[in-house]
Amino acid sequence: MEGNIIQAAKFVGAGLSMIGALGGGIGIGLSVQGALEGMARNPDAYSNLLTNMILGIAFSEAIAIYCLVIAFLMLFVL
Amino acid sequence: MENTRKWRYGFNRWLVLLFIVLGAVAASFFPPLRPHIQVAPEVISGPLFSLPVIGNFYLTNTLVASFVVYLLLILMAFFVRRAVNSGELVPKGLAGAMEALLELLYNLTESTAGKWAKIIFPWFTTIVLVVLLSNWLELIPFVDSVGWLEPVQQGGHAAQQLLPGVFAVTAGEAASQGGFNVVPWLRVPSTDLNFTVALAIISVTMTQVIGLRTQGPRYLSKFINTTTMFKKPLFGAIDFAVGLLETISELAKLLSFSFRLFGNIFAGSVLLFLVGSLIPIFAQSAILLFEFFIGLIQALVFGMLTMVFMAQATQGHGGEHD
C-alpha cells in the first residue's frame, strides 16, 4: 500500500515537473519567431541568424531538458 | 508541359510496403515489449579488475558502444589519412566527405574565433564527430535490443527459447516466479551520464586552458575581479560578485552541457521504446527520422557551444552564459 502511494507520487511528480517544459517551448517559439522575421527582412543574414538561432534554441531547450531529466529521475531512479 | 514522363509506380514504395507487412507479421509473433528503463548504464560483465580509489571495474554496455564509436573514428581517420597522403588534391569517397565537412566546420570556426581558429578547431570538430557518431548509433538495428538475458525478482518478461542459447523475451505470465530482462550489449553512449559529463568536463576545462593560454594570467581576473575594488569600492564589490557568478556559471556549464545531451538522447531512446511497445508497426520509423535530426542538432549544438565559449575565452570579457 505504501509502495503504491510512493509509486503514484512519483508519477504525479514526474508529470508536474514537465510543466516546466512550457517555458522552454515559449522561449524556443519566441527565438524562432525573431530569427525568422530577421531572415525574412534580411535574407543575406540567413546563415548568421541560423547559427545564432540554433544556439538560442539550445539554451532555451536546456530548461525543458532539465525538467525532462527530473521527470526521468523520478520515474526511473528514485 | 515539358518532359511529360508517364507517372509510374516506383520500386521503393513496394519495398516500404513489404517492410511494413513484415513488421506486422513479426510483431504478431513477437510483440515488442517495454524494456526495463534505467538511467545508469547496465553492467554486462563481471568485475574485470580493481583499482584503489575507484573500486571494481565493470564493463558497461555504453562503454562498449563508445569503444565502437572511437574505433569507427580511428578507422575513418586511418582511411582519410591514407587518401590524403596519396597526394590527390581532390579526395574521393569518405575522405572527400570528411574534407567537405571539415572545411565547413573550419570556416565556421574561423568566422567566430578568428586567429585562434587553429587552436579551437580540433576540440570543436572532435566533439562534433564523437557526439554525432554516438547519437547516430541509436539508429542502427539491434543496438539497445540484443544482449544477455538477466533474471530479475520482480516484473520482467517470460523468455522463450528459439535456438540453443538464444532466447526471445515474450509477453507472458512469468511475473509470478520472477521473469527476465534483456541487458543490451550496446547502448547509445550519449544516454550514459559518464560520457556526457566527461565531454562537458573536457569542454569546460579546455575553455579555461585556452583562455589562460591566449590571454595569460589576465584571464583569471574574470573570476576574481579585484581590479576596480580599491578605486570605486561600491562598483568594485559588484564586479567582485559578478566574478563569483562567472565562476558559478562555469560550473553550471558543466551541468547544462552534460544534461542537455543526455536528456535529449535519453528521451529519444525512451520515446523509441515506448512508441515501439505501444504501436509496433511503422510508427517507430518516423521517430527514427526525428532522432536522426535530433542527433545531428545536438552534436552541432554541443560542438558550437564549446567553440563559442572557447572563442569568448580568447576575447576577454565574454557576455553570454548559459
Next chain:
Amino acid sequence: MEALGINLGYVLLQIFMFAIVLVVLRQWVYIPVLGLLDRRSKAIAQGLEDARVASEARANAEKDAEKIIAETQTKAALMIREASERAEAAGREIKAAADAEIAKEREAAMQEVEIERNQILGELRTQVISLAIAAAHKLISDAMDEKRQRELLEEFFSGVRAGRVVVLDGAAMDGAMEDAEVTSALPLTQDEQDAICRDILGRAVKVNNVNFRVDPSLLGGLVVRVGDKIMDGSLAGQLQNLRQNLS
C-alpha cells in the same frame, strides 16, 4: 550519483579515450586535411594567377600582332604610293620628252616650210615685177625707162627708198632694248634687209636685233614694229585708212 550511474572511473576512462581519439584525429585527419585545403586553395589561386598571366600575354600578343599588321599596312601603302608616283613621274617624263621632240620636229618642219616658202616667194617676186613692168609698159608705153620702173616697183615692195625706210621718216624712237620686227609682203633681199637694219639701228640705238617676216596679205610696203610701237607703211594698211576716211 550511484543511481545516475556516474562513476569517476568511467568518466576518467571516457576522458582518456576522447584524448586518444583527439590526438589521432588531429594527427591523421585535421592537419593533413587542413594542409590539403590550404594547398588546394593555393593551387586554385595559382591557377587563377596563371590564367590571368596567360590572358594578359594573349592580349599583349594580340596587340603586337595588331601593331605589326598596321605597320605592314602603312608600309605597303607607302610602297604603293611611291611606286605609283615613280611610274607617274616616269610617264610624265616620257610624255614631256615626246612632246618636246614633237615640238622640235614641228618647229623644224615649220622652219623648213617657211624657208621654202620664202624662197618660192623670192623667186616669185622678180617674176611679178617683170609681169607688172610688162603690163605697165604696155599701158603707159615707155613713159619712163625700164630701169626707173623697176626701181619704183622695188620700192613699192620693199618700202626702202634710197637706203632709207619710208615708214620710219619722222617717227621718234626711244625704246630701250626692244626687239624690232619688220614685216613685208614679199621676201626682202639681203641688201634691203641690211639697209633696213642700218636705218633702224641708226634711229634707235638700243634695238637688240631685227626680225624679218613675210606676210603676203600686206600687198606691199612695210610694217615695222619696235617694241609696242607699230608703224604701218603697208598698202593694206593704207587702203584700210583710206576706207575708214571715206566711210
